[in-house]
Each structure stands twice: as structure tokens, then as C-alpha cells.
Amino acid sequence: MDEKNRAVRCPYDNGDPIEMDPCRDYLHMRGDEAVDWDEDLGVWLVTGFREATAILRHPAMSAAWPEQGRTTLHAPAVEGAGDAARTSDLVRRWFMFNDNPVHSRSREIVAPLFAAERIAALRPFVAGLVDEYLDSAQGRVDVIADLAIPLSSRVICHILGLPEAVASRLAGWANDIAALLVADYLPDVVTRGHQALREMTSVVDDVLATEVPEGSGLRLLRNAQRDGLIDQVDVWATASLLVYAGFETTSTFIGKAVRATLHADAWDGLRSHEPAAVVDELLRYDTSVQQVARLATAPVEVAGRLIAAGDLVLIMLGAANRDPQAFDQPDHVDFGRRIKRHLTFGYGAHYCLGAALARMEAEVALEQLGRRWPSTVPAEPPTTRTHYGITVLEHLTVRSESRHDAVQF
Numbered sequence: 001m002d003e004k005n006r007a008v009r010c011p012y013d014n015g016d017p018i019e020m021d022p023c024r025d026y027l028h029m030r031g032d033e034a035v036d037w038d039e040d041l042g043v044w045l046v047t048g049f050r051e052a053t054a055i056l057r058h059p060a061m062s063a064a065w066p067e068q069g070r071t072t073l074h075a076p077a078v079e080g081a082g083d084a085a086r087t088s089d090l091v092r093r094w095f096m097f098n099d100n101p102v103h104s105r106s107r108e109i110v111a112p113l114f115a116a117e118r119i120a121a122l123r124p125f126v127a128g129l130v131d132e133y134l135d136s137a138q139g140r141v142d143v144i145a146d147l148a149i150p151l152s153s154r155v156i157c158h159i160l161g162l163p164e165a166v167a168s169r170l171a172g173w174a175n176d177i178a179a180l181l182v183a184d185y186l187p188d189v190v191t192r193g194h195q196a197l198r199e200m201t202s203v204v205d206d207v208l209a210t211e212v213p214e215g216s217g218l219r220l221l222r223n224a225q226r227d228g229l230i231d232q233v234d235v236w237a238t239a240s241l242l243v244y245a246g247f248e249t250t251s252t253f254i255g256k257a258v259r260a261t262l263h264a265d266a267w268d269g270l271r272s273h274e275p276a277a278v279v280d281e282l283l284r285y286d287t288s289v290q291q292v293a294r295l296a297t298a299p300v301e302v303a304g305r306l307i308a309a310g311d312l313v314l315i316m317l318g319a320a321n322r323d324p325q326a327f328d329q330p331d332h333v334d335f336g337r338r339i340k341r342h343l344t345f346g347y348g349a350h351y352c353l354g355a356a357l358a359r360m361e362a363e364v365a366l367e368q369l370g371r372r373w374p375s376t377v378p379a380e381p382p383t384t385r386t387h388y389g390i391t392v393l394e395h396l397t398v399r400s401e402s403r404h405d406a407v408q409f
């Protein structure tokens with residue numbers, strides 16, 4: 001076994017659900033080839049850190065893959081139903097899935113929401129929410145259902161200007177839209193995904209028809225529409241993109257971060273290290289966005305492999321973040337690690353617009369958990385479910401063992 005494969009083995013694995021490497025689903029892809037053709041799916045898989053970076057900044061790699069990107073799974077569906085049954089027009093309008101000039105024009109409209117001073121000003125609001133959830137938890141909390149989901153859904157409603165009452169509907173919508181992005185070859189998935197988008201845009205319309213909150217995302221979008229920069233469909237598209245991209249990514253990450261900290265027996269480190277360094281290492285170790293895609297618009301050579309024009313490329317961010325060529329002992333959680341850069345938020349023009357917000361939410365949640373519950377253990381084995389080939393952490397109930405917070409069972 002060569003050096004690279006030897007590092008694949010997780011140092012914590014012993015069969016216990018908390019202790020097993022949460023990334024085992026995709027780490028097996030981290031083989032000898034940093035760029036490899038997957039015959040079954042008919043796509044390129046990129047798992048090397050250097051190679052993923054090169055692809056993400058390559059001008060011939062288009063982000064507009066939902067329109068034409070095909071895996072072998074799409075073939076029967078496309079023959080039977082045509083493109084109309086695939087990803088909705090609305091999703092194709094997301095600036096995440098567009099190249100310039102459309103991409104930067106739409107991104108710039110909502111970018112002020114994520115400026116450093118806006119995120120700093122939002123911190124007390126986030127801290128207040130975390131306080132509220134942990135106060136009512138009384139020493140035992142399902143990190144996903146009782147902390148991460150309510151937190152990130154209320155934050156995204158606040159930023160966008162959606163009524164707070166809508167927050168509880170975000171999880172269902174995000175689930176159905178996520179399925180649409182990975183399994184749009186299944187008619188049921190398409191029906192449910194389109195329904196979720198319709199419901200979401202109708203809530204957006206309700207807000208636009210009444211008082212749009214000052215400084216909110218919807219106010220920026222409405223003004224841009226009034227100035228003739230974008231049309232009504234763009235307003236729906238960007239609003240739905242922010243809900244989708246900003247909610248589940250963050251709630252899932254907070255759950256994964258708690259799980260990884262327990263998994264690595266590193267709970268004490270939440271108090272002894274800078275929150276920013278803790279979050280950065282946890283983002284590297286187990287990201288909630290395992291892959292992004294690109295479509296080659298011209299032949300591209302990477303790591304000695306020739307990617308042909310029209311080929312779909314999956315960039316495996318989580319596996320690249322565990323590349324032993326880029327990180328020393330990549331399967332270890334090390335809060336003292338000095339990370340120059342990881343790929344959790346992508347790289348290049350499409351670098352995550354909400355990265356600072358996601359970091360801040362996770363920092364506040366972990367900092368408060370670590371401080372209020374200095375000794376925390378799993379209360380039950382975590383439960384996961386498989387969602388079209390991706391393992392989703394569904395429940396992670398932990399309890400505090402500290403004197404003041406402990407509850408008796």
C-alpha cells in the first residue's frame with residue numbers, strides 16, 4: 001500500500017456510529033487517481049486538492065451544468081420525457097448555475113447582505129437564538145432538530161426578509177430541491193422539487209405585495225427589478241437560491257461539526273482554541289457540500305487526463321479536503337492545524353457568497369455549546385438517512401454531563 005492509501009484509514013474508526021469516520025461514504029473515491037473517469041456514472045471525479053482547485057478556476061469549466069450535464073442515469077429519463085422534465089427553469093436561473101455576465105450581475109445585487117459589517121451586526125441576533133435554544137434544552141438537545149435547523153432557517157428568513165413563520169417550512173422545501181439537483185432523472189423528484197419552488201416563490205410574492213423589510217434581500221431584489229437590472233423570474237430565482245444555499249448547508253454543517261468534535265474526542269478544544277480555528281478545521285474535516293459540478297466547454301487537461309468538451313465533472317470537495325498531498329494527517333481533527341485554504345466553500349468566481357455567515361453561525365453555536373456544556377456526550381446513537389446516494393445526518397442527540405446542566409434519565 002502506498003503512502004497515499006495508507007492515510008485513508010480513519011484513526012478513530014472502531015465500528016461505533018459516533019466513532020466511525022462520518023465521511024466514509026465518499027472517502028473511498030480518494031484512490032490513486034486525483035482525476036478519474038467513472039464508467040458507471042459517465043462523469044469525471046476529481047478528488048485531488050490541487051486538481052480540484054485547477055478545475056474550479058479553469059475558464060473552460062462552466063457552472064451552467066444543470067442545463068446540459070448528463071450522467072448515465074439521465075439517459076432513459078431524457079429519452080422518455082425530454083428536457084422539460086428536468087431541472088426547472090427557475091433553478092437554471094440561479095446565478096450559481098450561470099457564467100458571466102449573468103453570474104456577476106446577479107451576485108452583485110445581493111452581495112451587500114454578506115458584507116463583513118453586516119455579518120458582525122448579525123452576531124448578537126444569532127447569539128440570542130442559540131441562547132434561547134440551549135436554555136430550553138435543559139442539558140439534552142437534538143443538535144439537528146432543536147438547534148441547527150431552527151437557527152439557520154430563522155437566520156435566512158431574517159436576511160432575506162421572509163416572515164419568521166415561514167422558517168419551519170424551509171427544511172421540507174430544501175429537501176425536495178436538493179433531490180431535484182441530484183436525481184432529476186426521477187419524475188417524482190421533479191414533481192416534488194417543482195412544487196417546493198412554487199410554494200417558496202408564492203411566499204416571496206406575498207412579501208413583495210406588502211411591506212418588504214428595510215435592508216433585506218427581498219428589498220435589494222425588488223429595487224434591482226424596479227431599476228430594470230433583473231426581471232421577476234430573477235427575483236424568484238435569487239430568493240430561492242439564497243434559501244436553498246443558505247439553509248441546509250449550514251444546519252447540516254453545524255450537526256456534522258458537533259458529531260466530528262465528539263468523534264475526535266475533542267470537546268475540550270471548543271474552549272481552548274479560537275472559535276474561528278475550530279470551525280475552519282471542522283469545515284475541512286467534514287463538509288456539508290460534498291461535491292460541486294462543472295461542464296467542460298472545451299478540452300481541458302488536468303493531471304495528465306484529457307477532459308473532453310461536453311463532459312460533466314464532479315469535484316469532490318470533501319475528499320479533496322482530505323488529500324494527504326495537501327494536509328498532513330488529513331483524517332485527524334486538529335484544532336491547532338494552520339489551514340491556509342480548504343475547498344469547503346469552493347474556489348474562484350463561485351466561491352460561497354455566504355461563507356462568512358456560515359462561519360459565524362457555526363462559531364456562535366459551537367462556542368456556546370462548549371462553554372455552557374463543558375462535558376458533552378452522545379445521548380443516543382445518531383440517526384442518518386440516505387437521500388439519493390448521500391448520507392444525511394438526521395438526529396444527533398447529545399447531553400451535558402456538567403453539574404449545572406445535567407439531567408437525570
Ligand code: HEM
Nearest residue numbers: 096245246249250253289292344345346350352353354358
Ligand atoms: C457550511 C455552510 C456552507 C457550505 C459548506 C457552502 C458551500 C458552498 C459551495 C461549495 C459553493 C460553491 C458552488 C460552486 O462552486 O458551484 C457555494 C456557493 C454559494 N453559497 Fe454557500 N455554503 C454554505 C453556506 C452558505 C450560506 C449561509 C449562504 C447564504 C445565505 C450561501 C450562499 C451561497 C451562494 C449564493 C452561492 C453561489 C455563489 C456563486 O455562484 O457565485 N452558502 N456554497
